[in-house]
Amino acid sequence: MVAHLIPVALLVLAGLAYLTRKRWAPRLARRGLDVRTVPWRWLLVGYPVTAVRMRVTWRQTALIAQLSISRRGNQRVLGGVAVSGTALRQSPPRLGVPRPTRDGLVVRVALHPGQTPRPFLQAAEALAHAWRVYSVRVTSPARGEVVMTVTAQDPLAGDDPSGKRREVPVLTAPVGRLEQGRPWIVSLLMVPHWLVVGTTRSGKSNWINALALALAPQPVALVGVDLKGGLELAPWAARLSALAVTRAETRSVLGALVDELADRMAVCRAAAVRDVWELPDADRPVPIVVLVDEIAELFLTDGSRASKEEATACATALLRIAQLGAALGVHLVVSGQRFGAELGPGATALRAQLAGRVAHRTADSQTAEMALGDLAPDAIDAAQSITTEEQGVAITTDGGVWMRARSTLVTTEAARQTATDTAGLRQELPRVTAVLAPALDLDKEGGA
Numbered sequence: 001m002v003a004h005l006i007p008v009a010l011l012v013l014a015g016l017a018y019l020t021r022k023r024w025a026p027r028l029a030r031r032g033l034d035v036r037t038v039p040w041r042w043l044l045v046g047y048p049v050t051a052v053r054m055r056v057t058w059r060q061t062a063l064i065a066q067l068s069i070s071r072r073g074n075q076r077v078l079g080g081v082a083v084s085g086t087a088l089r090q091s092p093p094r095l096g097v098p099r100p101t102r103d104g105l106v107v108r109v110a111l112h113p114g115q116t117p118r119p120f121l122q123a124a125e126a127l128a129h130a131w132r133v134y135s136v137r138v139t140s141p142a143r144g145e146v147v148m149t150v151t152a153q154d155p156l157a158g159d160d161p162s163g164k165r166r167e168v169p170v171l172t173a174p175v176g177r178l179e180q181g182r183p184w185i186v187s188l189l190m191v192p193h194w195l196v197v198g199t200t201r202s203g204k205s206n207w208i209n210a211l212a213l214a215l216a217p218q219p220v221a222l223v224g225v226d227l228k229g230g231l232e233l234a235p236w237a238a239r240l241s242a243l244a245v246t247r248a249e250t251r252s253v254l255g256a257l258v259d260e261l262a263d264r265m266a267v268c269r270a271a272a273v274r275d276v277w278e279l280p281d282a283d284r285p286v287p288i289v290v291l292v293d294e295i296a297e298l299f300l301t302d303g304s305r306a307s308k309e310e311a312t313a314c315a316t317a318l319l320r321i322a323q324l325g326a327a328l329g330v331h332l333v334v335s336g337q338r339f340g341a342e343l344g345p346g347a348t349a350l351r352a353q354l355a356g357r358v359a360h361r362t363a364d365s366q367t368a369e370m371a372l373g374d375l376a377p378d379a380i381d382a383a384q385s386i387t388t389e390e391q392g393v394a395i396t397t398d399g400g401v402w403m404r405a406r407s408t409l410v411t412t413e414a415a416r417q418t419a420t421d422t423a424g425l426r427q428e429l430p431r432v433t434a435v436l437a438p439a440l441d442l443d444k445e446g447g448a
């Protein structure tokens with residue numbers, strides 16, 4: 001009983017803290033804690049209302065969502081049929097005291113003997129409706145209990161309040177925010193290669209732009225492969241070490257990168273180290289991030305021998321880069337509307353190497369399965385339930401669990417401006433520019 005007074009006590013404390021904040025806030029601010037970031041509205045109004053609503057509706061909600069069990073004592077069994085004149089008494093599992101978080105609350109539920117977490121997983125949506133919250137995520141960290149993490153409002157809606165630039169280690173990129181409100185940090189050091197899928201206008205190019213925005217100020221070479229005629233990556237031209245816009249150019253660029261891998265392997269061998277990160281700073285070659293916008297264009301052929309050969313060469317080079325690149329500082333970020341078996345066996349092999357996954361709204365279950373199937377089946381459903389209005393929202397993985405996230409919106413102007421501002425950091429990749437130069441010269445001659 002005393003436990004149920006805890007939310008009331010928390011509410012009173014939060015109310016007092018809010019009313020007296022002018023007295024103590026400056027002292028905390030001097031120690032680096034800014035109380036303006038405290039979600040007062042949620043703590044003072046949203047949380048208590050939700051906690052009371054949960055408590056009041058729990059018995060009925062648990063009954064309707066089939067989370068209650070009936071006590072045997074109330075049954076009268078005659079010939080195997082319960083014939084008691086009184087209704088069977090249903091007993092809901094014990095709901096703990098909700099603990100407030102920045103954007104919702106967390107509550108533990110003690111399971112009845114014989115109950116499993118599965119019905120709670122299935123009831124998550126019903127509970128979110130009953131409690132009028134954005135989402136309820138159910139986990140079972142210990143036997144005999146489930147933990148429900150309630151998110152009050154869609155944290156991915158509206159502007160990103162943490163949109164300001166921050167200092168990050170090399171190859172680490174804040175690309176947006178996760179549904180818990182934390183920054184969405186992509187680390188190419190931890191997960192070297194990424195696959196980004198989504199139907200048209202779902203936000204794939206924006207995600208690549210958000211990644212490029214974060215990597216552009218770092219000592220990293222960016223190489224673009226944009227078979228949509230270079231339209232998507234054109235704003236980054238000033239910062240890119242190379243931009244391939246046709247499949248022939250892509251074949252040459254990827255071939256040159258495979259040669260670059262061989263060079264780096266020789267350097268590592270000579271220094272008797274296992275990867276470029278073990279080389280002394282002065283000898284370490286610059287990391288290369290290859291951004292591929294629309295992978296399907298690379299794999300699909302018109303049936304002619306030449307085009308089949310070109311596609312196979314690109315697929316083989318991509319696979320080689322994916323297999324060897326992590327140790328040699330060459331990273332792949334591949335995006336595509338569809339990523340299924342119809343792209344050929346090369347696609348499945350490549351997918352296995354692209355451990356980082358970002359799935360925006362997908363039109364077909366095969367693409368969602370390709371991107372998330374090896375993570376969790378409910379992640380596939382989550383990717384398919386992203387609505388057309390939720391552009392930039394995606395399912396991704398973080399520490400082995402999947403979650404919703406939204407990339408930071410990057411305008412063309414911001415991309416162009418950042419590329420211009422960081423053009424001085426553009427890295428020379430002689431092998432790659434050498435193979436593109438003849439093609440560019442031919443263009444010029446043709447145009448003259």
Ligand SMILES: Nc1ncnc2c1ncn2[C@@H]1O[C@H](COP(=O)(O)OP(=O)(O)OP(=O)(O)O)[C@@H](O)[C@H]1O
Nearest residue numbers: 199200201202203204205206391392406407408409
């Ligand atoms: N994170 C985001 N927040 C808000 N709006 C976004 C976000 N990401 C994308 N959008 C909007 O969605 C539109 C489409 O995004 P984008 O071009 O990245 O999609 P795409 O998946 O690459 O599409 P396509 O495959 O047709 O090129 C953008 O013009 C932008 O207005």
